[in-house]
Amino acid sequence: MLKTTDVPQYLREFNSLFSFISYKHDIARVFDDFLTLVICCLARQTQEDWYLQTIRKYDEDEINNFPKLLGQLFIIYDRAISAGDWIDPLGDYYQELAGKYKKQGFGQFFTPKSLCDMMAQITVNKNDFGNTINDCAAGSGRTLLASNNVCKGNYYIAQDIDHMCVKMCCINMAMHGIKGEVLHMDTLRNNAPWNSYIINHDWHKTKTPFVYKLKADT
Numbered sequence: 001m002l003k004t005t006d007v008p009q010y011l012r013e014f015n016s017l018f019s020f021i022s023y024k025h026d027i028a029r030v031f032d033d034f035l036t037l038v039i040c041c042l043a044r045q046t047q048e049d050w051y052l053q054t055i056r057k058y059d060e061d062e063i064n065n066f067p068k069l070l071g072q073l074f075i076i077y078d079r080a081i082s083a084g085d086w087i088d089p090l091g092d093y094y095q096e097l098a099g100k101y102k103k104q105g106f107g108q109f110f111t112p113k114s115l116c117d118m119m120a121q122i123t124v125n126k127n128d129f130g131n132t133i134n135d136c137a138a139g140s141g142r143t144l145l146a147s148n149n150v151c152k153g154n155y156y157i158a159q160d161i162d163h164m165c166v167k168m169c170c171i172n173m174a175m176h177g178i179k180g181e182v183l184h185m186d187t188l189r190n191n192a193p194w195n196s197y198i199i200n201h202d203w204h205k206t207k208t209p210f211v212y213k214l215k216a217d218t
Contacts, residue, residue, distance in 0.1 A: 001027070007096050010076060011089060017069040018093075021062045027101055031094065033057075035167035037066055038073070039197075042174050042211040050213075077175045086149045086176055088113070090168045091140035108165065110139045113146075120146035129153030136187040137161075141169035148178050156180035156199075159187045163195065173199045174209035 001019035004012050022030040033054050040051035055063060073089060080087035091110050098109060124133075124147045131154045135143050138158035148154065156178055158169050166184040173180055177200060184195035196214040203210070 002096055002100060006100070008092060010079075011093055011096075014069065014072045014076065014089065014093065017065055017072060021058070021065050021069070024062075025057075027097060031097060032164050032167070034066065034069060035090070035164065035171065038070060038171050039167055039211050039213070041070060042171070042209050043213060044210060047213055074175075081176065086145040088140050088142050088145060088168075088172055090171060091142060094140070094164075094168065108139060108162065111142055113142065116142045116146035117149075119143060120150045123147075124150040126151045131155070132157065135159070138169050138182070139165050141172045141182075144169075144178065144180075145172055145176055148176060152177075158182045159185055159193075161186050166195065166197070170197045170199060170211050174211050177203055177207070177209070179203055 001022055002015050004015065007015045018030070018034070021034075036054045037051060040047040040054070055066070058066075076089045077087060088110070095109055120143065129151050133144065133147055133154050134157045135141070136159050138144060138160050139162075141158055144156045144158060148156070156173065157180055158166075158173070159182075160166050160169065161184075163184050166182055170182045173182065179200045182197045182199060183193040184197075185191055185193040198212040198214065200210050201212065202208075
């Protein structure tokens with residue numbers, strides 16, 4: 001598990017809750033399962049079987065800590081968005097895990113926030129909305145979050161070959177109120193997606209994060 005000093009200040013409470021759950025389990029599996037559970041919570045009771053399949057490997061005390069972990073995640077998003085900024089807490093935490101557990105399923109590092117902001121300011125017209133914007137190797141969705149922060153009202157399509165990254169991207173887009181699609185696929189081979197997600201299709205009505213999973217998990 002990560003020490004308190006290993007993570008940014010804003011992730012320390014999150015890390016404490018995560019460490020309690022991951023103490024007896026493979027840390028990469030716990031992180032991936034948490035992503036799945038968050039998506040199930042955002043799916044408005046359309047993924048109950050996936051939820052039950054994921055949660056059954058944990059004991060009662062661990063299960064009781066997952067809602068606390070989710071609550072802390074919501075607080076982190078809310079603070080940043082209320083301040084008019086975007087944030088990628090899952091990507092930041094993933095990278096801390098990747099730095100320490102290089103052989104346990106954590107293999108990627110994401111574009112720094114400052115560089116994402118710079119690229120978005122160069123490429124996105126803040127007065128030109130209603131476009132479709134694609135990132136074919138989206139990772140946790142950082143460039144799309146930065147683009148949305150410059151100009152809201154576009155439709156975003158994200159693709160990535162790593163399902164863990166796809167889940168992070170789904171959650172990030174949903175929590176930032178972004179409408180779009182996230183596809184779990186090999187973009188270079190242009191294969192049919194293994195998993196497809198629709199994000200916030202009714203945001204204009206509900207203003208509520210929603211992730212709808214189109215295809216069965218692989």
